[in-house]
Amino acid sequence: MKKIYSFSHAPCPAEYLRAALRSHVYEVAQITPLQIMNKLSERLENTILVKREDRQPVHSFKLRGAYAMISSLNETQKSSGVITASAGNHAQGVAFSATRLGITSLIVMPINTADIKIDAVRDFGGKPLLCGANFDEAKIKAMYLADKHQLTFIPPFDHPTVIAGQGTLAMELLQQDAHLDRIFVPVGGGGLAAGVSVLIKHLMPQIKVIGVESAESASLCAALSAGMPVWLHKVGVFAEGVAVRCVGNETFRLCQEYLDDVITVDNDAICAAIKDLFEDVRAIAEPSGALALAGMKKYIQRYAIRGERLAHVLSGANINFHELRYISERCELGEQREALMAITIPEKKGSFLEFYKILGNRSVTEFNYRFNGSKNVCIFIGIRLKHGRSERNTIVQEILANGFHVVDLSDDEMAKLHVRYMVGARLFQPLQxxxxxxxxxxxxxxxxxxxxxxxxxxxxxxxxxxxxxxxxxxxxxxxxxxxxxxxxxxxxxxxxxxxxxxxxxxxxxxxxxx
CATH class of the missing domain: 3.40.1020.10 (Biosynthetic Threonine Deaminase; Domain 3)
Structure with missing residues (x-):
């Protein structure tokens, strides 16, 4: 067999299929379950299935591509050692794979990488090296060291052998359920989306494959719009597993040809998806791990999809525990189960009761204000919703109809991130x-x-x-x-x-x- 880890040509779908079939990934990787989400299936009126890649030994699908690449190296490359740059799941996949094959691994990680990830790399037998303020700076250092010490650089996504390794997930999906209508996959650099889409379309082209990006790092959408990979000026790091400034060249070629659609979601939607996964299958996903589900939910709503079999990939579960505090605060907003509003009421006895009557039986989740001696006061209030955005609009109209001034803050990032914790800190004298x-x-x-x-x-x-x-x-x-x-x-x-x-x-x- 001609190995496809050379960029001398663009592999065709048949070559990717052969490479996936002959990959050595199952020497270390697990065949992960395809699990039904009963609660969400009932709520969304579709059969919702989750591919549990959080069950891999490194709690992420990245093990597939990393092992496929490292196991394909020749003996000289193996004896010299491997190197990569990553702040997350790829780092752990490389460290685990190299150790299993008796190869030394150097993992260059940004200096602000969480201790839990550094410790995980070390526990898997890799040697972490902290360098650079972000992934791009860490990668520059890794490439320099690779050249200096004759180490083989293991790319996180943009390499045919890595892509073929990720594509083994697609074969498992078809073996587990050949009657799927759509598959949703997260997109960062595009390795998983490329591997899954090229194999699915080669074997069962009637199944739709949809890529899901974070709105804060939509490098594939930018590339599709420009017709080529382009660099984003900035990416958000909440879903750090997909925080990639530029999609790969080979991954872009495959995604452009074989993905049926791409959709983006915001952080609140991701938080809501994390909660869905926990409530349904007791999985605690990292933000990028829940990205595909967030996109699926948005896609179902946008196109009024009913009665289909829909699968999504829970791509990882390496989450910083303290991040759960932020997620728990934002998930209700992402699910449109809570509204945040600023209401101006008279500063007099009975005003709050008068206003509260307008809400009827709706639950108040938050209520903040501070007396300041003026005739009117503005309160910050959270309201539990049962019917999403339509109910939000109804509440606003009811409040206005009763003579109160209202500002809907549910989509205001500054209100959600800062001001809800600061209400009452008003000035008592003019200040420039x-x-x-x-x-x-x-x-x-x-x-x-x-x-x-x-x-x-x-x-x-x-x-x-x-x-x-x-x-x-x-x-x-x-x-x-x-x-x-x-x-x-x-x-x-x-x-x-x-x-x-x-x-x-x-x-x-x-x-x-x-």
Whole structure:
């Protein structure tokens, strides 16, 4: 057999099928269950099936591609060792695979990688090396070391042998259920989507394969729009397993030809999918692991799909435990089971009771306000929903009809991330103030750097920071700032080197904090 780990040509579907059939992945990988989600099936009026790749020894499908590639190396390459760059599941797949084959592995990881992932690489026999602020910087270092020490670089997705290894999952799906109507797969660099789609379309082309991307890292959508892989200026890291700035060349070629559709979802929808997986099959998915389910739910709603057999891939379960706090707070919003609103009511006895009567039997999940001596007060309220967005709109109309002013904040990121924890912190005297949001790597010293750079030179009038257990921290800060000093202040922001946005005109700031 001619091995396909060379880029000398673009393998055809038949070559990918032969490579998948002859892959050695089952020396280490498990045939994972295809499990029905009974509660969700009843709710969505379709048969919903989940492919449990969280059951792999490294709790992720990445083991398939990593082992396929490493096991295909020649003896000289194996004796020299392998190297890769990854902050997550690929790192663990490479470390596990190399150790099983008696090969040394060096894993270059960004310096802000969570300890749980570093420890996992070490436990699987790999040698972690922390370098760079992000994946791209870590990859540059890994490529340099590969060349310097004659190590073989194991790519996370953009390689035919890796793609064929991921494609073994498609063969399992067909063996487990040949009557599927659609398969939903998460997309980061595109390795899994490419491997699954090329094999499914070669064997059973009537089955639709849909890729699902995070709206914060939709590199495949950007590539499809441009007609070629393009680099995103920035990617979000909540679903870090798919936080890839540019889809691969070979993965793009395959996804462009064989994927039937691509859909994007936001973080709240991902959080809701994580909750669905836990409630139905007691799986605790990482955000990227629940991505395909989030996309499936959105696709079902968008196209009114009923009575079909739909499978999605739970691609990983390597989650930072502290991230669950953020997920639990956001899942209700993602499922459209909660509305957040700002209501202005008179500051007098009985006003809250009068307003509450409008809600009828609806449950209030959150209620925040602070007396400030004015004639009117604005309250921040959460309301439990049974009928999603339509019920939200009904509530708004009912409140307006009863003479109260209302602002729906359910889709306002600033309200959900910061202000819900800060209600009541209003000014009692005029102040020239501007409000900025910041994002910086969640690494030791990052917050201290922020305070040293700005806090010693400018009066901070408002500050909110909450650690959600993710790789990036977010700060909302206000500064006493005259118009004359604004340009000088923004020069300081440039020196700081963090992502920032002026959010002074955000309506939620005007309502609660100004």
């Amino acid at each position: 103030e501007r409000i900025f949001s910041f994002e910086f790597p969640e690494a030791p010293g990052a917050l201290l750097k922020f305070l040293h750079t700005l806090g010693a030179n400018w009066n901070i009038s408002l500050f909110h920071y909450r650690n959600h257990g993710t790789d990036y921290g977010r700060v909302l800060a206000g500064f006493e700032l005259s118009n004359q000093k604004e340009s000088e202040f923004k020069e300081y922001l440039s020196k700081l080197g963090y992502e920032w946005h002026d959010v002074t005109t955000n309506p939620v700031f005007e309502v609660f904090l100004n």
